[in-house]
Amino acid sequence: MAQKRQIHVVIVPTTGAPVTKTVDIARTGKVSVEEVLASAGVSSEKKSLSVLRPTSVTVGPDDTVNPGETITVTERPQGS
Amino acid sequence: MPSSEPSDLNRSQQDAIFDPGNARPVTLIGAGSVGSMAAGWLADIGVSDLAVWDADDVASHNVPMSRYEPEQIARKKVSALAELIARKSGLTIAQVPRMYAGEPLRGSIVACVDRMSARQLIWKQVRKNPNVDILVDTRIAAKYVEVWAIRPCDPDDIAEYEKNLPNDRDALTPQCGIHGIIYSTAVAASAVCDDLTEWWTTGTVRRRFAMLGLKQIH
Numbered sequence: 001m002a003q004k005r006q007i008h009v010v011i012v013p014t015t016g017a018p019v020t021k022t023v024d025i026a027r028t029g030k031v032s033v034e035e036v037l038a039s040a041g042v043s044s045e046k047k048s049l050s051v052l053r054p055t056s057v058t059v060g061p062d063d064t065v066n067p068g069e070t071i072t073v074t075e076r077p078q079g080s
Numbered sequence: 081m082p083s084s085e086p087s088d089l090n091r092s093q094q095d096a097i098f099d100p101g102n103a104r105p106v107t108l109i110g111a112g113s114v115g116s117m118a119a120g121w122l123a124d125i126g127v128s129d130l131a132v133w134d135a136d137d138v139a140s141h142n143v144p145m146s147r148y149e150p151e152q153i154a155r156k157k158v159s160a161l162a163e164l165i166a167r168k169s170g171l172t173i174a175q176v177p178r179m180y181a182g183e184p185l186r187g188s189i190v191a192c193v194d195r196m197s198a199r200q201l202i203w204k205q206v207r208k209n210p211n212v213d214i215l216v217d218t219r220i221a222a223k224y225v226e227v228w229a230i231r232p233c234d235p236d237d238i239a240e241y242e243k244n245l246p247n248d249r250d251a252l253t254p255q256c257g258i259h260g261i262i263y264s265t266a267v268a269a270s271a272v273c274d275d276l277t278e279w280w281t282t283g284t285v286r287r288r289f290a291m292l293g294l295k296q297i298h
Contacts, residue, residue: 015292052298072298074224077220077252078194080191
């Protein structure tokens, strides 16, 4: 049985707990981060986007991701 | 002038974890919530050459989320911090009571500032600077903490850090009520000490550390 083509999106707020959404990918090949986020209903404004490969790597909306990968969406804090 | 020897606290319960003899000179920019705690803890573990930059005075809202004490309100932060550190560890820190404005930097740099534009200013002096061995940059919003440990001459570190150095308007603005809380900012200060001591001792860096509350974020 073919493995489901899914990409996970973890949305990290500044309080509370992270929320995970799963996006099913209908077509073959890579998909853009922007496309996945749009499907998940997540805005990338003022957000950092990263993927574990195997360490955390920053990606942009135009970069591509593979099925099975997880995009982590965090706010961009600047306080200290 | 900072003293040249580690202060004489009894570190017998921790000196096999970190030997103060491995500490390098540290310049810490921004003595707010994270910065005041990190500076104090660096002195506690035996950092003997510590310079702290900050132009601000201690405000009442600083007290519950920092190392400062209520009777220090309205004093220069660097002066108040110097007093607290000297009282506990005996270390004399170098006080720089002004805003960092792009002066040359050397040694290990800790950025605990409140704006991306301030980080960009520091980065201009740190990027590919062979006199700076590491930049540790702390960022907080409410209970979310992010700490970057960057080797200024490492191409991968440079590339990754510069992807995460937006303008002020493209990052969250610190807001009253949800700026941070001491037990979360303490996590950032703790990461500063761990990043520096690991780098000084083993030569390894974590590059990016992120936590929401006590949950690590990858």
